[in-house]
Amino acid sequence: MRAFLSSLSGDVRYAARTLRRAPLFTAVAVLSIAFGISANTAVFTLVDQVLLRTMPVREPDALVQVTARYTESYGGGMGDGSELSYAMYRDLRDHNEVFAEMFCRFAWSVHLTAGGQSERVTAELVSGTFFPALGVRPAIGRLFTPDDDRTPGGHPVAVLGYGYWQARFGGDPAILGRTVTVNGHPLQVIGVVAPSFTGLDLGRPVQIYVPIAMQPQMGPPWLDFEGRRFRWVQVFARLRDGVGREEAAAGLQPLYRSILEREVADAAFASASAETKRRFLEGRLTLEDASRGHSSLRESVTTPLLILMGIAAAVLLIVCANVANLLIARGASRTRELALRVAIGANRLRVTRLLLMESLVLAAGGVAVGILLASWGSELLLAFYTTPETPIAVQANPDLRILLFTSGLGVLTAILAGVVPAVRSTRLDLAPTLKGSGGAVMGEQPRLRKALVVAQVALSFVLLISAGLFVRSVQNLLAVDPGFDTERMVSFSVSLGPHGYDGERARTFTRTLHERIARIGGVDAAGYAFQPLLEGGAWGMVLTVEGYKPAPGEGADALCNAVSPGFFRAMGIPLLAGREFTDADDNATAATEGWPYRVAIVNETFARRYFNGENPVGRRIGFGSDPGTPTLIQIVGLVKDSRYQAIREEDRAQVFFPYLQATIEDLTFYVRTRQDADSMMQAIRHEVAALDAQLPVYNVSTLEQRIARSVVNERLIASLSAALSAMATLLSVIGLYGVMAYLVTRRTREFGIRIALGALGSQIARGVLREAGVLVIAGLVIGFGVAWWLGRYVESQLYGVAPADPATIVAAAAVLTVVAVAAALLPARRAAGVSPISALRED
Helix, strand or coil: CCCHHHHHHHHHHHHHHHHCCCHHHHHHHHHHHHHHHHHHHHHHHHHHHHHCCCCCCCCHHHEEEEEEECCCCCCCCCCCCCEHHHHHHHHHHHCCEEEEEEEEEEEEEEEEEECCEEEEEEEECCCHHHHHHHCCCEEEECCCHHHHHCHHHHHHHHEEEEECCCCCCHCCCCHHCCCCCCEEEEEEEEEEEECCCCCCCCCCCCCEEHHHHHHHHCCCCCCCCCCCCCEEEEEEEEEEECCCCHHHHHHHHHHHHHHHHHHHHCCCHHHCCCHHHHHHCCCCCCEECCCCCCCCCHHHHHHHHHHHHHHHHHHHHHHHHHHHHHHHHHHHHHHHHHHHHHCCCHHHEEEEEEEHHHHHHHHHHHHHHHHHHHHHHHHHHCCCCCCEEEEECCCCCHHHHHHHHHHHHHHHHHHHHHHHHHHCCCCHHHHHHHHCCHHHCCCHHHHHHHHHHHHHHHHHHHHHHHHHHHHHHHHHHHHHCCCCCCCEEEEEEEECHCCCCCHHHHHHHHHHHHHHHCCCCEEEEEEEEECCCCCCCCEEEEEEECCCCCCCCCCCEEEEEEEECCCCHCCCCCCCEEEEHHHHHHCCCCCCCCCCCEEEEEEHHHHHHCCCCCCCCEEEECCCCCCCCCCEEEEEECCCCCCCCCCCCCCEEEEECCCCHHHCCCCEEEEEEECCCHHHHHHHHHHHHCCCCCCCCCCEEEHHHHHHHHHHHHHHHHHHHHHHHHCCCCCCCHHHHHHHHHHHCHHHHHHHHHHHCCHHHHHHHHHHHHHHHHHHHHHHHHHHHHHHHHHHHHHHCCCCCCCHHHHHHHHHHHHHHHHHHHHHHHHHHHHHHHHHHHHHCCC
């Protein structure tokens, strides 16, 4: 073993000395590998943390999320559809026989005041079993136990996230026992979570934890804490030892069925139709893997990251082909040296190992440079998803896992790029080589190098097509008419409910702020809404529409929002019939018990779907779909369709209600201004502070920025694929140039003889270009087939363009052809200028 290690060490030193004597070759090879390694490492850093890693908790593989997703709920809810009611959680916790432990969580944003400073922070209301079930430990103090979660409103304690403790309180241990005010209620800090745990959602690192029993005090005020009809908590469990997910799900169904049967007999179901009751009783619980937590960020970026990983892998393959070509050319120039080694006793395996060691040394240099580039690249990727107000729990700095991945990738690159050239370089005919007539010793090498170039061209063509499709998709999305005017529009949010505003005090504040903003110099119009636009959130409702008969099992659903008088004028949404809301609508008395609205405005899609495109003004709607639901809300206006959740969505039926008729909580203002955005926001912050200096202003942006954020996945794919395809094309061009230059060098005597016999230089040049053209055409044909096959996997990320879009394919082929011809021109000119006399003098 010692002899082997000594021999290996000698090979490394020899390889390093040899490479130092060829600085240009070494630099090109190392940089090529570095680019390929950095692209893969940067993307894999995100793939690893977002898609692959389990949570840093006790036995994460035993964790499941308990959900009744996609089943009839007969009631309201909030979240992504995976939630259950808190009453359902308690029933399952207390009576199941398949779980060792259960816990629940509810994500919410709160106002936290400490040291006279108030800010909006991310919070989670969690059950007392949350930390014990996960096995999370404190950094200081203690965490919640079931005793901190027994009495509604009776546990005014809090636990801080480690990052927030460091940023806001400087990591001061004296925070223990101090009181912070959360949504107007004093809470005593009893502990800080260990730094490794940031919560269950990568896209929303938690800053403060509060017992879920404090929900009635923390808000939101309209949430029914004990209600069985309202789904709002995400429920998780730890499987008992030896119990699998499918077995546990089957074991839960009898209990769940008995709970549903008890619920459907409640008075709340008295008005429900027989079909609604049937669908409700058919509900089933499902258990989903929760080893990685529950993250909307993970769900939204999975496909984009996998696409980018595939693109980066294609770039690495091109790098391997390019480096292999360089090694083949280098091997051709060292045939006499290698022949001498074999002649004096070195076996071919020993020479092959020596050449492969050079590949490994090159790869090591590429890995070192690539890691530096990857850190920078990872930060660029994260910048697409993070803002000062929306941090995510993903780090750009490589850790041991990433370093191991990168090292393995470097070894793989060295093997892919170096093995075949090393083996072929030792297939020497010793006698001719030692005599100096080495022109024929690499008999099959030109064919191998041409095959590598064809592969590079094919992969580059695939990447160029992909980049073109993704770039066109982004262009199409940004060209979509959102239904409102985005120019010169700034927006911001304030949250009144968590800051103690309610009832008439909240209405007075809202009206006053609206009036003061409208009087700022340079403001053309201003309005506000409950649900911010183009941020992915939604308020959906099932309605009863006067005169509309839904099919069995269906309902009249719509997206809803509550807006101010002047909102549509401020947004530039055209009023097509009827009128906008007025101050008189805000002051009207409630029409329906539980729902305060008397009037509504609908969009074109709503009128088209439920009134056959007829004028809806004067018609009526009601909340709910039970038979006999009163339709007491009158439609007073019709507006043009506009986007709601994202710029990518199709037109949806929408209903708007007067904001000030309901509970005032979150407000998002939209201000059309003639000033620049920064100046306007400074003036707006001044007006907010004049009314309440402790009220945080957040979510500040222009509408153009909101649109850009709504297509963040598409922009990420388009940007990175364009950059990587450009890199791939450059590497392919270098490879093509190297092959053509090598072939011209090998055929110098032939060209000299042909010119001496009367051939024109232009004929020689055309022949060289023709040979290059054959390689490019072969690569284009193969690449087209690969791109056609891969189209199905990227179609979901495209918008307004087909995977086999002819214009994109032709443009990609034209770009690749032009740069390939440019790469072949210099060798062609050199061939055309060969001197017959000089060529005939060569051996």
